[in-house]
Amino acid sequence: MLDAKGVTKNFGGVRALSDVDFRVEKGERLGLIGPNGSGKTTLLSIIAGTIRTDKGRLAYKGRDITRVSPHKRAKLGIGRTFQIPKPLSSMTLLDNVIVPLVFIRGLHNKDGETSDVALELLQQVGLSAKASLRPKQLTQLELREMELARALAGKPELLLLDEVLAGLTSGEADDVVELLRGLNGRGIAIVMVEHIMRAVMGFSQRIVVLDFGVKIAEGDPEEISNDPEVLKAYIGE
Amino acid sequence: MKRNLAPMYLLVSLAFGAILPVFYKQPYFYFASYIVLQYVALSVAWNLLGGYGGYLNFGTSAFFGVGAYVSAYLFNSLGIPEVIAILAAGAVSALFGVLIGYSSLRLRGVYFAIATLAATTLVQSIVLNTPALGSAVGLYIRFPAAPAIYGNLIELLFVAMFGISVVSIGLSYWIENSWIGRGLMALRDDEQAAETLGVPTFRLKLYANVLSGFLMGVVGSLYPLYIGYIEPYSIFDLGISFNVFVMTFIGGIGTWQGPIIGALVLGSIQQAASVTVTSQYNLAVVAAAMLVFGIFSPGGLKGIFSRLFGKRSTGTVN
Numbered sequence: 155m156l157d158a159k160g161v162t163k164n165f166g167g168v169r170a171l172s173d174v175d176f177r178v179e180k181g182e183r184l185g186l187i188g189p190n191g192s193g194k195t196t197l198l199s200i201i202a203g204t205i206r207t208d209k210g211r212l213a214y215k216g217r218d219i220t221r222v223s224p225h226k227r228a229k230l231g232i233g234r235t236f237q238i239p240k241p242l243s244s245m246t247l248l249d250n251v252i253v254p255l256v257f258i259r260g261l262h263n264k265d266g267e268t269s270d271v272a273l274e275l276l277q278q279v280g281l282s283a284k285a286s287l288r289p290k291q292l293t294q295l296e297l298r299e300m301e302l303a304r305a306l307a308g309k310p311e312l313l314l315l316d317e318v319l320a321g322l323t324s325g326e327a328d329d330v331v332e333l334l335r336g337l338n339g340r341g342i343a344i345v346m347v348e349h350i351m352r353a354v355m356g357f358s359q360r361i362v363v364l365d366f367g368v369k370i371a372e373g374d375p376e377e378i379s380n381d382p383e384v385l386k387a388y389i390g391e
Numbered sequence: 392m393k394r395n396l397a398p399m400y401l402l403v404s405l406a407f408g409a410i411l412p413v414f415y416k417q418p419y420f421y422f423a424s425y426i427v428l429q430y431v432a433l434s435v436a437w438n439l440l441g442g443y444g445g446y447l448n449f450g451t452s453a454f455f456g457v458g459a460y461v462s463a464y465l466f467n468s469l470g471i472p473e474v475i476a477i478l479a480a481g482a483v484s485a486l487f488g489v490l491i492g493y494s495s496l497r498l499r500g501v502y503f504a505i506a507t508l509a510a511t512t513l514v515q516s517i518v519l520n521t522p523a524l525g526s527a528v529g530l531y532i533r534f535p536a537a538p539a540i541y542g543n544l545i546e547l548l549f550v551a552m553f554g555i556s557v558v559s560i561g562l563s564y565w566i567e568n569s570w571i572g573r574g575l576m577a578l579r580d581d582e583q584a585a586e587t588l589g590v591p592t593f594r595l596k597l598y599a600n601v602l603s604g605f606l607m608g609v610v611g612s613l614y615p616l617y618i619g620y621i622e623p624y625s626i627f628d629l630g631i632s633f634n635v636f637v638m639t640f641i642g643g644i645g646t647w648q649g650p651i652i653g654a655l656v657l658g659s660i661q662q663a664a665s666v667t668v669t670s671q672y673n674l675a676v677v678a679a680a681m682l683v684f685g686i687f688s689p690g691g692l693k694g695i696f697s698r699l700f701g702k703r704s705t706g707t708v709n
Contacts, residue, residue: 202587203586204583204586204587223586223591223593224583224586224587225585225586225587225588225589225590225591225592228586228587228588228589229589233587234587236583236584236587240581240583240584241580241581241584242576242577242580242581242584242585243580243581244576244579244580244645245576245577245580249573252573253573253574253577253585253588253589253590254588254589256570256573256574257570257574257588257589257590257591258588258589262570304588305587307588308588308589
């Protein structure tokens with residue numbers, strides 16, 4: 155479904171990603187892990203289009219999207235959440251969710267129907283009671299849930315989640331993982347960037363490991379947790 | 392205001408403006424009101440990109456000036472009828488908006504503001520070095536005859552500016568409540584998030600800049616007829632850009648009512664001050680108001696009204 159080849163990104167003198175090949179299959183659950191600064195978020199941004207790759211190509215559903223703008227990729231079915239939530243701060247939660255309904259799904263806000271759809275999405279992440287509040291009245295955790303509702307509003311086929319579980323208690327994390335499994339069951343491919351190993355290992359069918367912008371390992375969770383390269387990257391020698 | 396009533400309000404307002412001079416005869420009223428209405432229209436136009444989109448344009452006088460020079464040139468040198476000259480002025484100014492937009496709307500925040508300042512200086516120096524536009528000497532305008540129902544040209548210009556203001560307000564109201572406004576506000580809040588949510592940010596900024604430029608150009612196109620003589624220093628005056636910014640800010644940036652309130656209040660004070668005190672204090676009034684509101688009420692007058700009557704304003708710059 156997504157096929158990225160030779161992705162390379164330099165920020166000034168810093169090489170954030172070097173010649174990374176990255177594939178996501180249709181309906182797959184993929185974990186993307188690596189130490190801090192290994193290039194995980196940069197890779198997500200390159201797939202979503204908010205950062206352009208210096209070299210290499212990206213194909214999505216057989217179509218070259220290397221130069222396609224982020225809003226068009228959103229329409230093609232690539233949704234994402236941000237590690238540090240990016241709410242639209244002048245709007246209510248409901249309006250935050252209505253934006254993608256209008257711009258990605260082409261629903262009009264004339265009738266109450268669009269609001270109903272938005273409310274349903276907020277309900278999925280447990281935020282329907284706060285629909286009329288503004289982002290600054292929410293906790294970080296709730297903002298992250300709003301990010302998820304917003305990403306789902308675009309009916310993505312590929313969902314990129316940047317540390318959506320960070321800061322959650324293990325009970326809360328289990329709830330979100332349960333929700334994600336449900337979404338995946340409806341055919342949405344999910345790429346999860348995550349530091350909570352228990353969650354990402356339990357959730358993913360396949361894991362990709364980055365270290366200093368290089369892909370150092372790839373395989374099922376079992377293989378990855380026994381891979382000497384991965385242990386070295388995380389624990390040191 | 393209910394959606395289906397909007398066209399009626401528009402027509403009633405237009406009719407009111409058109410009829411007023413027939414019944415009410417007071418030359419100074421029309422002379423002063425023209426300038427106030429000019430600021431209403433400019434501020435409403437400015438708010439499209441600056442208020443909803445959060446891109447602060449400090450080049451209002453460049454768009455205004457392009458309109459003024461295009462209409463003066465077409466009308467004077469080529470003898471083209473005013474109505475066509477006005478529309479042509481709007482079109483050229485809109486095209487100028489496309490150029491500025493393509494070159495500088497990719498710049499964020501303060502860099503866009505600086506680029507628009509630079510654009511003003513650029514157009515000014517082009518005019519200064521173009522003999523056909525009168526260079527530094529300027530252009531005198533032959534006054535056209537006013538139609539019989541109005542006593543003089545100023546009354547006619549008042550009616551025209553009233554009409555332009557009403558149409559601008561109507562457009563602004565429509566944009567605020569349409570997908571364009573929603574997208575602009577989304578990108579004002581967070582451009583990256585907006586893109587990810589499917590908002591074509593660059594295209595919307597360009598639309599807003601072009602429409603805003605068109606309206607500013609149309610407003611500017613009438614000015615030569617009002618003042619009779621134009622020259623580059625008074626036309627491409629940063630004072631105009633500054634006024635428009637402050638009026639919108641004080642009225643309530645990012646709401647359709649804000650720029651109207653701000654321009655009416657500050658514009659009237661300025662007009663009164665230029666008669667009773669001295670015209671030199673025009674900008675001082677505006678600057679003082681800017682300071683007071685900047686510190687005590689960033690939501691502007693609209694924000695104060697909304698707080699008094701318990702409704703939240705939709706717009707903030709942050």
